[in-house]
Amino acid sequence: MEGIGIRKLKNNLSHYVRQAEAGKRVPVTSHGRVVAELVPPGTRPTANRKKRLSRYEQLVADGLIRPAVEEGDPFEGDDFTPLLAPGEGLAILDWLRGDK
Numbered sequence: 477m478e479g480i481g482i483r484k485l486k487n488n489l490s491h492y493v494r495q496a497e498a499g500k501r502v503p504v505t506s507h508g509r510v511v512a513e514l515v516p517p518g519t520r521p522t523a524n525r526k527k528r529l530s531r532y533e534q535l536v537a538d539g540l541i542r543p544a545v546e547e548g549d550p551f552e553g554d555d556f557t558p559l560l561a562p563g564e565g566l567a568i569l570d571w572l573r574g575d576k
Contacts, residue, residue, distance in 0.1 A: 479505035 502514040
């Protein structure tokens, strides 16, 4: 699939838009590499292109994180019990630092 350079596209934009409107896919290149396509309206992406994953989806796919087993906020509801009483964490930090 031969593409059209960005400069040539810019200088002849109306021509290439009419081609896309007529149903032709117009690949746009930058330094010999296809970077975009002008396509007819309502055209779905080609099947061989991968869906771009969100950062979260990429982390899951790479195995760096695991998705939650259950939905919802773990801090809501009656099941959440704090590990420390209010203010107890600061008292522990002060003790660890030696602030008496």
